[in-house]
Amino acid sequence: MPDFLAALLLQAGYNATLVTIGAGLLGFAAGAAGTFLFLRKRALVSDAVAHATLPGVAIAFLVMVALGGNGQSLVGLLLGSALSAFAGLWLVEWIARTTRLAEDAAIGAVLSVFFGFGVVLLTVIQTLDRGRQAGLEDFLLGSTAGMLLQDAQTIAFGGALTVALIWVLRRPMTLVAFDAGHAAAMGIDTRRVDLAMMGLVMAVTVIGLKLVGLILIVAMLIIPAVTARFWTNRVERVLWTAGVIGGVSGYVGAALSASAPDLPTGPIIVLIAAGVFALSLLFAPARGVLASALAHRRFQARVHRRQGLLALVRAEPIHDPLTLRILRAEGLIRRDGVATDKGRALAAKIARDERRWDVARAVHQDTALTGRYDGLTPIEDVFTADQIADFDARLGGPQPVGG
Amino acid sequence: MGADFVQFSLTPILIGILAAIACALPGNFLILRRQALIGDAISHVVLPGIVVAFLVTGTVAAIPMLLGAGAAALVAVVLIEAIRRLGGIEPGAAMGVVFTALFAGGVLLLEQSDTSRVHLDVEHALMGNLETLIWLRAEGWGSLLDPVALASLPPELPRMAVVAALIAVLTLIFWRPLKLSTFDEGFARAIGLPVSLIGLALVITATVAAVAAFDAVGSIIVIAMFICPPAAARLLTNSLAAQVWWSVALAMLSAILGYVLAGYGPLWLGFSNSVSAAGMIATVSGVILGLACVVGPYRRRVGVAVGA
Amino acid sequence: MPSTLTLAASGGAQTGAGPDPASPLCLRGLTVSYGDKPALFSVDATFPAGAMSAIIGPNGAGKSTLLKAALGLIPTVSGQVTVYGQPVAAARDRIAYVPQRASVDWDFPTTVIDVVLMGRYRKLGLFRRVSRAERALALDALARVGMEGFADRQIGQLSGGQQQRVFLARALAQDADLYVLDEPFAGVDAATERAIIDLLKGLKAQGKSVIAVHHDLATVAGYFDHVFLVNVRAMAEGPVETTFTPAALAQTYGGRLAATHLDQLALTVR
Numbered sequence: 019m020p021d022f023l024a025a026l027l028l029q030a031g032y033n034a035t036l037v038t039i040g041a042g043l044l045g046f047a048a049g050a051a052g053t054f055l056f057l058r059k060r061a062l063v064s065d066a067v068a069h070a071t072l073p074g075v076a077i078a079f080l081v082m083v084a085l086g087g088n089g090q091s092l093v094g095l096l097l098g099s100a101l102s103a104f105a106g107l108w109l110v111e112w113i114a115r116t117t118r119l120a121e122d123a124a125i126g127a128v129l130s131v132f133f134g135f136g137v138v139l140l141t142v143i144q145t146l147d148r149g150r151q152a153g154l155e156d157f158l159l160g161s162t163a164g165m166l167l168q169d170a171q172t173i174a175f176g177g178a179l180t181v182a183l184i185w186v187l188r189r190p191m192t193l194v195a196f197d198a199g200h201a202a203a204m205g206i207d208t209r210r211v212d213l214a215m216m217g218l219v220m221a222v223t224v225i226g227l228k229l230v231g232l233i234l235i236v237a238m239l240i241i242p243a244v245t246a247r248f249w250t251n252r253v254e255r256v257l258w259t260a261g262v263i264g265g266v267s268g269y270v271g272a273a274l275s276a277s278a279p280d281l282p283t284g285p286i287i288v289l290i291a292a293g294v295f296a297l298s299l300l301f302a303p304a305r306g307v308l309a310s311a312l313a314h315r316r317f318q319a320r321v322h323r324r325q326g327l328l329a330l331v332r333a334e335p336i337h338d339p340l341t342l343r344i345l346r347a348e349g350l351i352r353r354d355g356v357a358t359d360k361g362r363a364l365a366a367k368i369a370r371d372e373r374r375w376d377v378a379r380a381v382h383q384d385t386a387l388t389g390r391y392d393g394l395t396p397i398e399d400v401f402t403a404d405q406i407a408d409f410d411a412r413l414g415g416p417q418p419v420g421g
Numbered sequence: 422m423g424a425d426f427v428q429f430s431l432t433p434i435l436i437g438i439l440a441a442i443a444c445a446l447p448g449n450f451l452i453l454r455r456q457a458l459i460g461d462a463i464s465h466v467v468l469p470g471i472v473v474a475f476l477v478t479g480t481v482a483a484i485p486m487l488l489g490a491g492a493a494a495l496v497a498v499v500l501i502e503a504i505r506r507l508g509g510i511e512p513g514a515a516m517g518v519v520f521t522a523l524f525a526g527g528v529l530l531l532e533q534s535d536t537s538r539v540h541l542d543v544e545h546a547l548m549g550n551l552e553t554l555i556w557l558r559a560e561g562w563g564s565l566l567d568p569v570a571l572a573s574l575p576p577e578l579p580r581m582a583v584v585a586a587l588i589a590v591l592t593l594i595f596w597r598p599l600k601l602s603t604f605d606e607g608f609a610r611a612i613g614l615p616v617s618l619i620g621l622a623l624v625i626t627a628t629v630a631a632v633a634a635f636d637a638v639g640s641i642i643v644i645a646m647f648i649c650p651p652a653a654a655r656l657l658t659n660s661l662a663a664q665v666w667w668s669v670a671l672a673m674l675s676a677i678l679g680y681v682l683a684g685y686g687p688l689w690l691g692f693s694n695s696v697s698a699a700g701m702i703a704t705v706s707g708v709i710l711g712l713a714c715v716v717g718p719y720r721r722r723v724g725v726a727v728g729a
Numbered sequence: 730m731p732s733t734l735t736l737a738a739s740g741g742a743q744t745g746a747g748p749d750p751a752s753p754l755c756l757r758g759l760t761v762s763y764g765d766k767p768a769l770f771s772v773d774a775t776f777p778a779g780a781m782s783a784i785i786g787p788n789g790a791g792k793s794t795l796l797k798a799a800l801g802l803i804p805t806v807s808g809q810v811t812v813y814g815q816p817v818a819a820a821r822d823r824i825a826y827v828p829q830r831a832s833v834d835w836d837f838p839t840t841v842i843d844v845v846l847m848g849r850y851r852k853l854g855l856f857r858r859v860s861r862a863e864r865a866l867a868l869d870a871l872a873r874v875g876m877e878g879f880a881d882r883q884i885g886q887l888s889g890g891q892q893q894r895v896f897l898a899r900a901l902a903q904d905a906d907l908y909v910l911d912e913p914f915a916g917v918d919a920a921t922e923r924a925i926i927d928l929l930k931g932l933k934a935q936g937k938s939v940i941a942v943h944h945d946l947a948t949v950a951g952y953f954d955h956v957f958l959v960n961v962r963a964m965a966e967g968p969v970e971t972t973f974t975p976a977a978l979a980q981t982y983g984g985r986l987a988a989t990h991l992d993q994l995a996l997t998v999r
Contacts, residue, residue: 056514059511059513059514060513061511061513061514061517062458062513062514062516062517064517065458065461065517113714116714116720116721117656117714117717117720117721117722118655118656118719118720118721118722118723118836119452119652119655119656119714120452120455120457122455122456122457122458122513123452123457123648123652123655125457125458126457126458126460126461126644126647126648127645127648127649127652127707127710129461129644130461130641130644130645130648130649130703130706130707131645131649131703131704131706131707131710132707133641133644133700133703134641134642134645134699134700134701134702134703134704134707135700135703135704135707136700137547137548137641137697137699137700137703138683138696138697138700138701138704140697140700141694141695141696141697141700142687142692142694142696145692145693145694155544158543158544158547159528159543233465233521233524234521234524234525234528236517236521237517237518237521237522237524237525239517240514240517240518240521241517241518241521241522243514244508244510244514244515244517244518247508247510248508280532280533281529281532282528282529282532284525284528285525285526285528285529285532286529288521288522288525289522289525289526289529291522292518292521292522292525292526295518295522299504299507299508305508305509307507307508310507313765314765317762317765317806318806318807321760321762321767321770321771321806321807322807324771325758325760325771325807328771329758337809338758338807338808338809340807341807379980379983380980391960391961391962392766392767392770392961392962393760393767393770393771393961393962394767394770453834453837453838594855594856595855596855597850597853597854597855598850598855600839601847601850603837604833604834604837604839604844604847605828605832605833605847607797607802607826607828607832608826608828608847608899610800610801610802611800611801611802611821611824611826611828611909612821612826612850612851612903613818613821613851614850655838658838659838659883659885660838660839660840661837661838661839663838664838722836723835723836723883723885723886
């Protein structure tokens, strides 16, 4: 555990510190860039982009070797991966735009074919003398073990750069992610913003290749954004929340991995983020599963209670077992279904409110009422006490209950 | 095409063909339902499934592996559906969360456990080992009639044959409800079809295909065959029946051409080593889809596409 | 009781609380919600047999939701639905449903006759071959909507009006007693609207019941016998002559109908 603390406090050596900071920055960038994708309902485009990097890595290696190098330059490999990721992304959009195939089919086709072709190239490389030690397989799952100083610097610098870019572009991208049509009407070139968004996703993917690998970088782009969505409805807050979740997962995951060598960095980062997701899914206030299940039960009880009272107003028999149970539990009806005094009193109030609503709807025929006369919204929530007193004046004296 | 071919190429090609068909058949409906990526999700969660199965049983025998993979795929499908419904998350994102998280869990378990003695690693799960599924006892075409030689066929072949046949029969039996509920879900419900059950059954069928196929051919082919042949077929015809037949034909073509190109292509080019057959089959299916995208007679969208 | 209350909370209220076994579609206390907002609240309705009924209300008032909940296509919070006195599940053979045209992907790889034959699914099941009689029935349904020449046409090649006619032909092929249509006239040409309304009136003449979600207030009085006004809650229900009044419309639509529009409607009603 002291090792972990040391790593967490950036005391575990220069390389590990750089990687940890880089993972934190990359996690933040991935969370934020992924939010734009998620809000545009294109989360899985990242899957295609990530898998499409593989042939680029292999080709870059082959080209560097052909030019006489040893093919190990991380910058060179990442450049190659960016180019093929861009080709994959372009193909996804081209297929979805020009053919009848939907985007999901285009994504699946591009990711499997590019990946398959990448594997073909990897087997070619394995037959080369130099290729055996190339370690290109590391790009599948990432590997921080034995990472070179310049690799760590590349990751830290790239992470910082993407975070800076997101900061610069946050306004137009937030607007487009929230409502593309409205953003376009405001004079924002949504096409260019979409392109910038995809550029960011590609940058995050490419920088994350060495750290977490091409399969798990998808997780860093998707999980924080989906998690943040459980905590807030506001676009800007989703963005920063996702960034923080991604950043913390990246930072803590990389520190954990640095202190325990048999914990691979990528999976640890992803599993931390997935843990935060699972907790949010279950327990987030308002949107979490537990909260919404309770809210739905309360809502259902309100509906049945109200319907039961309306039936009492009209002196109709109640058949629905849940309605009967709720009214009995509150002591509004007796076991034989006859209303108690309390039930009659409440029914009288409901009957009065219904008559008030009738008057209100006759008097206020404006859009302010739209959607408020839904049987559950109390009239006091919509009109002021003075207005209600006015309705009562128009109604005249108290009315008897029951038809 | 002599004894060598029967010994070294016949069984891998046959297994490749059967795996491709088994995946392409449900793929047709998944594509029309905008669920093409469910195959992608399933193939990724196969890894944690086999790792857990290995940790539980301590062996790499086929049956526990297949059961583990199948169980993991089912868990993933249930989780995706739960997140989609309970959290109100769009299906693509729900899928992305589940399969990447489970995959990460699989990789972690793999690294933590001692699997050095056994052939169990990520690359194997991704790329399969089609090239090694040879028929050593075969001495030529005559061996196809020799019970002793037949008994030593790689077990993947009969297994894949059974799965492909099962999926073909299921597709045939449930053709009408599948087509009806894929085209018009509301109408299907209104006439009393169990629409949700049909959707679940389709995904389970896809899971069976994916799990049976990954063991022999790896995840890449599985994802590629779920999508590329049916997608290409979609651009070649406007009839669902014809589309399904085309997808089967294109899946076979991809498997044969891909295997041959992987095995012999480099030799023709003067290299001495073959390349990954799984990768090449996926690549060929992509080239076929690419051609269909450019020249397919029905490549353009018609009608009122809604929700796209 | 004051008259305003009878207008607002009418529907099944006066006919007693039990379902009406003669009604092709009878709703009691139907509540449907999206999240924690009622889309429909405690709706009672008793649609009459052998008549053409319109479901009317502003956008977002829950008209389509009402049809879907009544047919068991979406979950309900509370309430009871009967079709000719039976639960919906037991009466599927008697219902023909025409969903909104835009609810399906018309790029689907199939032909017009195939779509119409989908209406015969409950008779055909998984295996029964499409006999000559079944095919003739489907072709006859197409002829009744004026699409006899289109049987083998790709559905993607149809115009909006033709798509609607094909959906209607599929419903005719079901040979049901109750026809439930979700906005059958949305986005169709005038000729198609005329053809559809003639056909529906023909069905009525055969004693069948028709219930349609309808948008165009100007044609309500000409097309329908019975109206059901809804805006989350049931606003009014009854024969067109007595129920489709400016006062009831004003209450249903709130401020979203201009007074001049209401006056014009009043003229068409009278």
